[in-house]
Amino acid sequence: MRMLAFFIVASLVANAYGESYYPLITNQIHLIRPKSGSSGSPLTGLSCLSWRFGVETNNIVNWKTVPLTCEDYVGHYMLGSQYRKDSKTINKEAFFHAQSLNLSKNGKDAWVFDIDETTLSNLPYYAENGFGSVPYNATKFNAWVSTGSAPALPESLKFYGKLVNLGVKIVFITGRTEDQRDVTEANLKAVGYHTWERLVLKGSDYSGKSAVEYKSAQRKKVEEDGYRIIGNIGDQWSDLLGTNTGLRTFKLPDPMYYIG
Numbered sequence: 732m733r734m735l736a737f738f739i740v741a742s743l744v745a746n747a748y749g750e751s752y753y754p755l756i757t758n759q760i761h762l763i764r765p766k767s768g769s770s771g772s773p774l775t776g777l778s779c780l781s782w783r784f785g786v787e788t789n790n791i792v793n794w795k796t797v798p799l800t801c802e803d804y805v806g807h808y809m810l811g812s813q814y815r816k817d818s819k820t821i822n823k824e825a826f827f828h829a830q831s832l833n834l835s836k837n838g839k840d841a842w843v844f845d846i847d848e849t850t851l852s853n854l855p856y857y858a859e860n861g862f863g864s865v866p867y868n869a870t871k872f873n874a875w876v877s878t879g880s881a882p883a884l885p886e887s888l889k890f891y892g893k894l895v896n897l898g899v900k901i902v903f904i905t906g907r908t909e910d911q912r913d914v915t916e917a918n919l920k921a922v923g924y925h926t927w928e929r930l931v932l933k934g935s936d937y938s939g940k941s942a943v944e945y946k947s948a949q950r951k952k953v954e955e956d957g958y959r960i961i962g963n964i965g966d967q968w969s970d971l972l973g974t975n976t977g978l979r980t981f982k983l984p985d986p987m988y989y990i991g
């Protein structure tokens with residue numbers, strides 16, 4: 732009976748919308764049928780996808796760790812091709828935006844980049860630390876940062892290069908602290924980020940302040956110095972919210988940690 736109903740619905744869909752819509756509809760039905768299946772047992776992969784969606788849309792906030800049941804899911808996402816495809820999509824959109832603007836010739840158009848999980852990737856560290864499913868350990872993470880061996884996020888590096896070619900000035904604003912300046916500069920240069928207008932690290936005057944407060948204040952300074960922020964890209968919503976956010980903001984994926 733259920734199969735019959737399915738065929739009736741499928742053929743109605745085919746008749747109503749024509750042949751070209753038919754495969755799309757049936758694919759959706761096939762995707763849903765096996766996974767939410769007649770046994771009624773929930774699938775971890777599905778709820779972890781919902782969790783990631785909630786995280787990326789900033790509906791799930793202030794979370795401390797990736798749910799333990801989603802460690803595998805997040806690991807596969809980060810190491811597999813989907814993370815890279817998502818990064819590519821966002822960076823491409825950011826480039827289309829930059830390209831669509833009437834850029835000034837006075838060298839005063841700027842783009843704001845975050846660093847961790849935006850320009851540099853800490854995936855080698857997180858792969859050894861549960862992909863964010865274990866509590867953050869500042870000592871351990873800072874020891875990793877001090878090695879200066881974080882790879883570039885390839886899609887971001889490509890976008891960065893295109894911006895430089897367009898004559899856009901690069902401004903890095905990072906939650907990394909002043910004492911990490913030398914290693915951060917060396918790391919950026921080693922992986923291909925050779926030039927920038929400013930590299931802003933978090934000074935002690937901002938300790939205890941939120942990322943939104945700190946980053947907004949730094950962007951305000953950039954604008955006060957006569958720059959137009961044409962875009963702003965980061966993996967955390969706290970990179971993008973607040974004031975002086977620029978003409979457009981672009982959110983890169985990061986299901987491993989949350990910074991408020």
Ligand SMILES: *[C@@H]1O[C@H](CO)[C@@H](O)[C@H](O)[C@H]1NC(C)=O
Pocket residue numbers: 833
């Ligand atoms: C681009 O900017 C220049 C200089 O401000 C201006 O003369 C020109 O009309 C602008 N072009 C467009 C398409 O807005």
Ligand SMILES: *[C@@H]1O[C@H](CO)[C@@H](O)[C@H](O)[C@H]1NC(C)=O
Pocket residue numbers: 868869870871
């Ligand atoms: C954090 O990592 C350091 C270095 O590995 C370790 O000595 C320390 O016990 C860890 N702290 C916590 C709270 O796990």
